[in-house]
Amino acid sequence: MTQVPNTEEIKKGLAGVVVDYTAISKVNPETNSLLYRGYPVQELAARCSMEEVAYLLWNGELPTQDQLAEFEARERSGRSLDPVLKQVVDALPTTSHPMDVCRTAASVHGARNALAADSSREANLTKALELFAAMPAVVAYDQRRRRGQDLIEPRSDLGYAANFLWMTFGEEPAPEVVRAFEVSMILYAEHSFNASTFTARVVTSTLSDLHSAVTAAIGALKGPLHGGANEAVMETFEEIGIRTDESHEEAKTRAKAWMDAALAAKKKVMGFGHRVYKHGDSRVPTMKAALDDLIAFYGRPEVLGLYDGLEQSMDEAKGIKPNLDYPTGPAYHLMGFDIPTFTPLFVASRIVGWTAHVMEQLESNSLIRPLSAYNGPDERHLD
Numbered sequence: 001m002t003q004v005p006n007t008e009e010i011k012k013g014l015a016g017v018v019v020d021y022t023a024i025s026k027v028n029p030e031t032n033s034l035l036y037r038g039y040p041v042q043e044l045a046a047r048c049s050m051e052e053v054a055y056l057l058w059n060g061e062l063p064t065q066d067q068l069a070e071f072e073a074r075e076r077s078g079r080s081l082d083p084v085l086k087q088v089v090d091a092l093p094t095t096s097h098p099m100d101v102c103r104t105a106a107s108v109h110g111a112r113n114a115l116a117a118d119s120s121r122e123a124n125l126t127k128a129l130e131l132f133a134a135m136p137a138v139v140a141y142d143q144r145r146r147r148g149q150d151l152i153e154p155r156s157d158l159g160y161a162a163n164f165l166w167m168t169f170g171e172e173p174a175p176e177v178v179r180a181f182e183v184s185m186i187l188y189a190e191h192s193f194n195a196s197t198f199t200a201r202v203v204t205s206t207l208s209d210l211h212s213a214v215t216a217a218i219g220a221l222k223g224p225l226h227g228g229a230n231e232a233v234m235e236t237f238e239e240i241g242i243r244t245d246e247s248h249e250e251a252k253t254r255a256k257a258w259m260d261a262a263l264a265a266k267k268k269v270m271g272f273g274h275r276v277y278k279h280g281d282s283r284v285p286t287m288k289a290a291l292d293d294l295i296a297f298y299g300r301p302e303v304l305g306l307y308d309g310l311e312q313s314m315d316e317a318k319g320i321k322p323n324l325d326y327p328t329g330p331a332y333h334l335m336g337f338d339i340p341t342f343t344p345l346f347v348a349s350r351i352v353g354w355t356a357h358v359m360e361q362l363e364s365n366s367l368i369r370p371l372s373a374y375n376g377p378d379e380r381h382l383d
């Protein structure tokens with residue numbers, strides 16, 4: 001390609017630009033499908049644990065029973081909140097967003113890691129697993145301290161998803177809730193060259209380290225056009241008003257009226273639309289089924305009414321479909337998470353995808369450095 005920028009080649013937002021190969025996941029908007037290392041994500045969500053999916057994304061194959069046992073043992077041994085990290089978290093104001101706490105925690109993890117500067121695949125696999133194991137404690141404790149509650153120690157008899165809920169709420173979670181939560185974690189784990197993963201790859205392409213890449217990716221995920229949308233969805237539900245005494249139909253009617261007014265005011269409604277999927281997000285049906293199970297479990301038809309009303313009105317007015325952040329928002333609300341904890345939950349899961357991409361980028365690295373077309377003042381000189 002010529003080094004003299006051709007303005008006709010400008011692709012704002014890199015829309016439609018194919019930047020590199022990846023063998024980690026395949027997003028196919030034509031068939032509305034998503035494969036992790038060749039496996040449909042729906043099959044993985046139905047039949048696998050989050051630990052198995054993490055192993056698959058990092059290693060390319062599902063684990064044997066022995067490999068899984070070893071992997072689980074390592075994950076379980078890394079779940080406690082490092083006392084130094086706890087001091088750092090405690091020193092951060094509760095007015096800060098929990099995503100700022102996550103970003104700080106990832107950075108502190110790197111600064112305290114003996115392997116920080118070692119970017120061999122072996123060291124990166126170790127650091128990725130350590131971060132994956134440790135982040136739930138940060139997310140769970142941060143929500144608890146904001147509620148004036150103490151740290152809960154992890155339980156090594158529970159799987160990743162059940163332990164995450166245990167450390168957040170200090171109660172043995174119901175199997176229905178664990179399953180819905182685990183499905184959300186699996187669906188959030190990986191999605192090719194999305195903005196935060198691309199950020200991680202850009203950082204890695206400079207031969208910087210894994211924790212720097214993850215820290216930067218957390219910053220990219222925070223925005224409401226990306227991961228921050230799951231929080232914004234629930235803020236919309238709250239703005240419309242969640243009335244537990246309302247029927248499905250009553251709630252749906254109010255939600256439709258809210259959406260009609262929002263679209264008439266040319267508002268962008270978070271949780272809808274996607275850069276790649278234009279006919280619906282491949283993950284939504286699976287997460288919607290998990291949300292339906294939660295709604296039945298908690299007996300909350302009015303939440304479904306709000307969900308259906310917004311979705312239907314948006315579809316009728318603009319034909320724009322929900323993305324994954326749309327069903328996860330109300331699902332996390334029903335599970336009892338506070339809204340500002342929603343995007344940190346996404347972080348805890350996406351750490352797997354980001355770090356898989358860090359390792360892949362290093363396998364055939366090329367510095368990521370596109371061109372720009374200058375449109376500032378013509379050359380001029382100091383008087």
Ligand SMILES: CC(=O)SCCNC(=O)CCNC(=O)[C@H](O)C(C)(C)COP(=O)(O)OP(=O)(O)OC[C@H]1O[C@@H](n2cnc3c(N)ncnc32)[C@H](O)[C@@H]1OP(=O)(O)O
Nearest residue numbers: 224225226227229267268269270271272273274275323325
């Ligand atoms: C897990 C995830 O990160 S999924 C994404 C989460 N993000 C959100 O939910 C934020 C809301 N959605 C959006 O802002 C967008 O749909 C994006 C950023 C996700 C994708 O954006 P793009 O591919 O750049 O599409 P773009 O924003 O140009 O939208 C195309 C048209 O659809 C409209 N549109 C897209 N999404 C929405 C929405 N959520 N609400 C209202 N209108 C929308 C745009 O206004 C635009 O209309 P126009 O052509 O009349 O100007």
Ligand SMILES: O=C([O-])CC(=O)C(=O)O
Nearest residue numbers: 190191193194195275276
């Ligand atoms: O792919 C994207 O652009 C955003 C997304 O859905 C994700 O990161 O899961």
